[in-house]
Amino acid sequence: MPKGEWFDWHLHPQHQFAWAAEGMLTVQIGDAAYVLPPSRALWIPAGILHRTGAASTSSMHSIYFGGRQWVEPTVVAVGPLLAELIQYLADLTLPSAPRRRAEAVLRDLLVPVPVSTIHVPTVSKRLSLIAQALTDDPADDRDLAAWGRLVGASSRTLARAFVAETGMTFGAWRTQVRLLASLPLLAAGMPVATVARRVGYATPSAFVAAFRRVTDTTPGAYFS
Template identity: 40%
Template sequence: MWGAPTLEPPVWSEPVSPPGRMVPEPWLLTSSRYDNDTPEVWDTHAHHEHELIWSGGGVMTVEAEGQLWMVPPVLGIWIPAGVPHRVRAESGSVSFATCFAPERTDIGWDGIVGIALTSVLRELLLYNMNEEMPADLRLRLQRLAVDLLRPVQAASLDIRMPADARLRGIAERIVADPADDRTTQEWALRLGFSARTLTRGFLRETGLSLTQWRILVRIRTALIEIAAGRPVTVVAGRLGYANPSTFIDLFRQVTGHTPAVYFRTFSTLDGTELGLEGQRRR
């Protein structure tokens, strides 16, 4: 009887995350899902692991290194380990955070980048959240997911936020309501200084005039709307453009492509229309 085995699982065999870490050995990654019934803000923080922030629908923004990234369903934002960042998810959105163990994840880039959320990569990350899976199968799945990570041009995603408190107040109002069509003069009167001073301030803080910066915000918002399946004409109207061709011209100036061509470049990565099918399934 002294040698009778215990029925309790041995503690040493259980995967345990190191202090401050999300991914236990021997795994490469782990994901969390957040259903945001109300607006949710994760204040500035940093992780010991790399993080991929991606959307299952709705409006999400990521702020890091003085820039704001909007997260459409076809793209994720890669935040390297140790980089402070802030995340906001609007009411009704579904957000995901996938953490990657740096010492077990072989990537070929540095810094914050956009990652193409192909339908294959998205489904692998979702399937990995299934707890019922043999360990060897999970490892193979995770290795394949890491192999499928592909950075894309982040220039079409990031928006530099002004640091000056007064200018930032304007910027946050425009981000919250991109269709707001108040002129530079009207914003300046609200703050109590001249339109020239406001323009110089935005140029100094963001590299753009207020008008140019607002156009950028509108185009970034359009990425989310169009990826969610809304027609370009509807999106143009929601953003304050009575003439859709004006919106399409601005979209081309910012991204280098018309909306149709822009999203086609992502669909050809794996032969499917990204974001739309996956969102309908959920």
């Protein structure tokens, strides 16, 4: 998958296990985004609406299961053995008997990783210009008064609209946008100081503090 390619919103009748052997995937489920380097995969329960995109040029593998495992989307650690098994099961000519045995071993290797996802609630059309501008440039530091002059509304009106539509203040919502934008950069190994500047923080410490407040961990530990 080239960088920026997306499979649009869809669901599967079976559970899906999505993993990138190379590059990074982003899986969006509702307002939650999961950024997956090769060290992580995502269990997507059957019937869950989602979309999957390539945060960088990626080699995506998916395995589909029946039976029961987890009822919620679950991030899983991928070590060398699990990675080899996934690629083994990617062989579509594999006979059914060895496939069943390999799938049983694979299930035994699925170890959930505690992780806090970053939620960016969607907004209505009247706020979409602001949302798109901040998605394109998370470092844009205009306040609500400046945005109001652009969209033809008072800062008070916009403030009320963000709380009503997202359950967050504008500042809290923009923090989520910035942190979500930081994940592919961090996963690619970009230095924290560079990421902080790219997504609108004056200092690395301010970025780390915001990241820890939302995810309960530091940027350096998030993908380890």
